[in-house]
Amino acid sequence: MPAGSLCNLLTLCECPGTMWEGSRLRLPCGVRVRFLYDPQGWCALGIISFIWAYNTAFIPSLVIVPMYYDGKLPLGTLIFYFLMSIMTVVCLYLSVTTNPGTVPLDIQPSAVEAADWTICKVCQIRRPPRSHHCRRCQQCVRKMDHHCPWINNCVGEENHWLFMQLLYYTLILVSMSIALAVLHLYYSPPCSYCNTDIFPYSYTRPLLWFTCGQGVLFFPAAIGLVFGQTFNILIDRTTLENLADPYFRSGIPSPRAIHEAFSDICGTKNVLCWLWPLRRRRAITAQAGGSYYRHM
Numbered sequence: 001m002p003a004g005s006l007c008n009l010l011t012l013c014e015c016p017g018t019m020w021e022g023s024r025l026r027l028p029c030g031v032r033v034r035f036l037y038d039p040q041g042w043c044a045l046g047i048i049s050f051i052w053a054y055n056t057a058f059i060p061s062l063v064i065v066p067m068y069y070d071g072k073l074p075l076g077t078l079i080f081y082f083l084m085s086i087m088t089v090v091c092l093y094l095s096v097t098t099n100p101g102t103v104p105l106d107i108q109p110s111a112v113e114a115a116d117w118t119i120c121k122v123c124q125i126r127r128p129p130r131s132h133h134c135r136r137c138q139q140c141v142r143k144m145d146h147h148c149p150w151i152n153n154c155v156g157e158e159n160h161w162l163f164m165q166l167l168y169y170t171l172i173l174v175s176m177s178i179a180l181a182v183l184h185l186y187y188s189p190p191c192s193y194c195n196t197d198i199f200p201y202s203y204t205r206p207l208l209w210f211t212c213g214q215g216v217l218f219f220p221a222a223i224g225l226v227f228g229q230t231f232n233i234l235i236d237r238t239t240l241e242n243l244a245d246p247y248f249r250s251g252i253p254s255p256r257a258i259h260e261a262f263s264d265i266c267g268t269k270n271v272l273c274w275l276w277p278l279r280r281r282r283a284i285t286a287q288a289g290g291s292y293y294r295h296m
Contacts, residue, residue, distance in 0.1 A: 033097040034153075036137060041152030045096065048150050051214055052092070055177045056085045058207050063184045070192055081180075084173045091166035091277050092151065100156030101142035103127045132240055145232070146239040158281060161266040164229060165277050171222045178215035181208040233261045 064081055067073040105125055109117045117126050120140050122133045132144040134154050141156035148155050148163070155163045185208055232238060235253040256264075263269045267281035 034099055035097060036152050038136060038149075038152055041149050044149040045152045048092065051218070052085070052089055052173075055173065055211060055214070056082075059177050059180055059211065062204055062208060063180045067184070081173075081176055084169055084176065087277070088166065088169040088173050091162055091169055094277050095151040095155075095159055095162045095166050096153055098153075098159040098162060100144070100154040100160075101158040103131055103140040103142060130238070130241075143238060144240060145229075161274070161281060162277055164233070164265065165275065167222065167226050167229060168275075171219075171226055174215055174219055174222055177211055178219065181211040181215075184208060185212075233265055234258065236261070236264075
């Protein structure tokens with residue numbers, strides 16, 4: 001990727017906010033990106049990055065490319081797999097580095113909004129409705145869903161759509177990896193293209209079994225997150241709100257239309273843009289004259 005394109009990508013996710021000292025990482029091109037200094041988050045993020053790199057390297061090498069040259073898989077399968085892999089790592093990077101919606105220290109509500117704003121008991125700042133304080137990030141986040149150690153960042157109003165894209169692309173990538181590994185292990189005859197000098201058959205099967213083991217561990221979690229987050233979006237609730245009121249004592253929310261719900265989260269009514277991470281999110285539900293810090 002050219003240096004100019006990389007700088008544009010990094011600049012896209014750099015948002016001003018009230019971050020503590022040392023929370024921005026300076027990269028060689030001179031752009032500073034938001035990055036939480038948390039060893040626990042680094043460990044979880046390292047596991048996710050390793051799984052992505054492992055499946056991106058070995059599944060094409062052991063399964064897709066050999067079966068393509070043997071005429072058992074179409075070229076579209078290879079292209080689609082790499083596309084899902086690229087989209088997954090882009091969404092992962094942006095989910096990690098994008099400001100989730102930090103409430104600035106000096107934000108002042110309008111006279112109309114002031115009645116609904118609250119004071120954070122920890123950092124003592126005024127914040128919009130549905131904001132929560134994250135003790136790990138040491139900040140208040142607008143419409144905070146939860147703090148996710150797997151992305152080493154909070155999931156809030158400004159990066160929830162990126163987190164959802166990450167979940168969907170990860171689920172597709174993991175599903176394809178498991179299906180192709182099982183297909184190669186049990187149903188495909190030995191390929192004539194396989195280079196035994198690079199990947200001897202004795203090493204191929206353990207590597208593919210390891211892929212299947214990853215799938216057994218992470219596929220149920222990915223399914224649960226996708227369905228849980230999608231359900232929350234449709235009823236306009238966050239994970240923290242569900243934990244605070246698991247039995248809906250405040251009233252059972254009415255489900256929203258799918259297009260309305262995802263347009264609100266993704267910041268655009270264009271369905272195709274819901275799947276594209278390299279853009280800016282624009283709030284489309286703010287009323288005229290209202291502050292964009294408030295979720296309408």
